[in-house]
Amino acid sequence: MLVRPARHEDVPQLMAIERSAARAFAQRPERAWLAQGEVLAVDAHRMFIETACSWVAENAQGELLGFICARLEGRALHIEELSVRLEAQGQGVGRRLLDEAVAVARRRCLQQLTLTTFADVPWNAPFYARYGFELMASEQLSPRLSAVLASERAHGLEGRCAMRLVLA
Numbered sequence: 671m672l673v674r675p676a677r678h679e680d681v682p683q684l685m686a687i688e689r690s691a692a693r694a695f696a697q698r699p700e701r702a703w704l705a706q707g708e709v710l711a712v713d714a715h716r717m718f719i720e721t722a723c724s725w726v727a728e729n730a731q732g733e734l735l736g737f738i739c740a741r742l743e744g745r746a747l748h749i750e751e752l753s754v755r756l757e758a759q760g761q762g763v764g765r766r767l768l769d770e771a772v773a774v775a776r777r778r779c780l781q782q783l784t785l786t787t788f789a790d791v792p793w794n795a796p797f798y799a800r801y802g803f804e805l806m807a808s809e810q811l812s813p814r815l816s817a818v819l820a821s822e823r824a825h826g827l828e829g830r831c832a833m834r835l836v837l838a
């Protein structure tokens with residue numbers, strides 16, 4: 671498997687990957703609606719690519735298996751989306767994409783990675799916690815992360831939490 675920066679021509683596949691990844695939620699009745707949810711827009715993908723904050727995992731046949739995209743927020747790299755095609759999940763692709771984001775953040779001398787995710791979905795907060803992310807208590811939240819969580823709640827996403835990985 672190769673991890674490389676995403677390119678503009680990858681965008682239709684990135685959207686297909688996010689749709690496929692979201693099908694994992696179909697097995698959880700309370701969140702099954704997410705399986706049919708909206709995916710990141712073309713313009714958003716373009717912005718992540720143009721700011722050199724989007725990476726894809728590609729197999730030996732040149733098929734894209736997953737992607738991670740992020741945005742720079744001061745000295746933090748905020749992960750906007752991590753998605754792995756349903757058939758490729760559970761094989762280490764997600765971890766490998768996180769490794770890339772961490773490596774880039776270190777090279778750019780950033781202080782931390784942040785993200786928001788579902789606290790109770792096994793492949794969300796527990797997955798990031800095993801990777802080394804820590805759950806942030808409400809008093810630790812920056813105004814930026816509080817605003818992200820508030821916006822997610824306003825869009826009907828309940829049970830979200832913020833996490834961070836502080837880089838040494």
Ligand SMILES: CC(C)(COP(=O)(O)OP(=O)(O)OC[C@H]1O[C@@H](n2cnc3c(N)ncnc32)[C@H](O)[C@@H]1OP(=O)(O)O)[C@@H](O)C(=O)NCCC(=O)NCCS
Binds near residue numbers: 691761762763797
């Ligand atoms: C979250 C996601 C990106 C992880 O990618 P992945 O390639 O499946 O993850 P990996 O194979 O690297 O596995 C990492 C860990 O997650 C666990 N995991 C993966 N899929 C899982 C599932 N469906 N249920 C429970 N655990 C799961 C693995 O067992 C592994 O455990 P470990 O940390 O003890 O080794 C992927 O499952 C996905 O796209 N899910 C749907 C979209 C989503 O929820 N994205 C995250 C948004 S915040």
